[in-house]
Amino acid sequence: MTNPVYALTACSILERARPEGFPMLFGCSDESQVREVDYVRSLSQDAEGLIVCSPRADPHDIFEAAGGTPYVVINGAVANDEIPCVVLDVxxxxxxxxxxxxxxxxxxxxxxxxxxxxxxxxxxxxxxxxxxxxxxxxxxxxxxxxxxxxxxxxxxxxxxxxxxxxxxxxxxxxxxxxxxxxxxxxxxxxxxxxxxxxxxxxxxxxxxxxxxxxxxDVAKSGVVALELLLDRMDGGAHNGPRVPLPSxxxxxxxxxxxxxxxxxxxxxxxxxxxxxxxx
The missing domain is CATH 3.40.50.2300 (Response regulator)
Structure with missing residues (x-):
């Protein structure tokens, strides 16, 4: 995770998750679409929810790999309108x-x-x-x-x-x-x-x-993404919001x-x- 944007995003998610008592697992695909889908599939077996940051894989492949596990995307395409997405609006x-x-x-x-x-x-x-x-x-x-x-x-x-x-x-x-x-x-x-x-x-x-x-606002993207995920895990709205963060x-x-x-x-x-x- 050498890109400072991803590091800052991960740290902001970790800080927001700490009061909720959620342990965090991280995976770095290093631009590999295959590895990215494998991480989603593997992590979804144990995790209650996923945040996928700047995905490279086809959004439908990610959707299938998640297998029903709630997830949120940061700065990437989504498979359907039910998937929440946080966008760095440049x-x-x-x-x-x-x-x-x-x-x-x-x-x-x-x-x-x-x-x-x-x-x-x-x-x-x-x-x-x-x-x-x-x-x-x-x-x-x-x-x-x-x-x-x-x-x-x-x-x-x-x-x-x-x-x-x-x-x-x-x-x-x-x-x-x-x-x-x-x-x-x-x-x-x-x-x-x-x-x-x-x-x-x-x-x-x-x-x-x-x-x-x-x-x-990279740091805020992680915080907003986790809040959307927690809401989804609690049975929140079925239509995933698209949340733009200005630049x-x-x-x-x-x-x-x-x-x-x-x-x-x-x-x-x-x-x-x-x-x-x-x-």
Whole structure:
């Protein structure tokens, strides 16, 4: 469980479950759809309920593997409307990110998606495509990539080769890899390339003196998921709610005016009252 998002989710579930007296069992599928379904099938034999975080397997395979054991999905597709789902809704934050980059003079954006089986990655890619088109920004897709620093490193050369002046990465880990890889190629951030991540994990505040990122409420997703599961285990509503958790852009030091803008001396634009937020 090396991804800090999953670690934070697990810790938040554990803290919420502790007062209820529930022991917790964890399984990490490491991007394997087969292993994921096996974990669901195995754990459902003994567990009273399951939380499936960012599943990669087909939702119907997960449903069958659960075998009637109540479960909740975090950030993934569900087999039917009876399965509760907690969604990290990145669209508000991404909308702010695209607007932010447009205000800085960027007209060519690269996006680095995550793993091809990731429901979240597919959704984020479609959101970025739609928003870029709405703002008349040229978009280059570089991926899919692993949702890791290595994935970002692998994408860095292709990102630089696109000629884009800004890049949004699937998550902060990928953004960190892009930053490092671009730097090795002589591409300075943010002077030559503005970089934005997603999630706002702990290290983001110190990465490159502060990574501009779309903050999601990862910890709350675990708490809400467990509350939904406890309700389902107690015979709660049969229609599973879809609970979106909003996002926001946190502006730090990895975004600046496009190098194609003549005057690069002005400060980064900011907005208040629901707009861009300083980190």
């Amino acid at each position: 669209e508000p934050g991404l909308a702010q990110a695209i607007e932010h980059l447009r205000a800085l003079g960027h007209r060519h954006l690269a996006y680095v998606p995550g793993p091809p089986a990731s429901w979240a990655s597919k959704g984020r890619t479609e959101i970025v495509k739609r928003l870029a088109a709405a703002w008349s920004i040229e978009l280059s897709i570089v991926g899919p990539q692993a949702a890791t620093i290595r994935g970002g490193l692998a994408a860095a050369a292709a990102v630089v080769a696109t000629g884009a002046t800004a890049v949004i990465a699937y998550n902060d880990l990928v953004a960190a890899g892009v930053l490092s890889g671009a730097s090795r190629l002589g591409c300075a951030c943010p002077q030559d390339l503005s970089v934005i991540g997603i999630d706002d994990v702990d290290f983001s505040a110190i990465l490159a003196s502060g990574l501009t990122t779309v903050r999601t 926001e852009l946190i502006v730090r030091n990895t975004t600046a005016r496009s190098p194609h803008v003549a005057d690069n001396s002005h400060p980064t634009p900011s907005m208040t009252a629901g707009g861009l937020l300083p980190g």
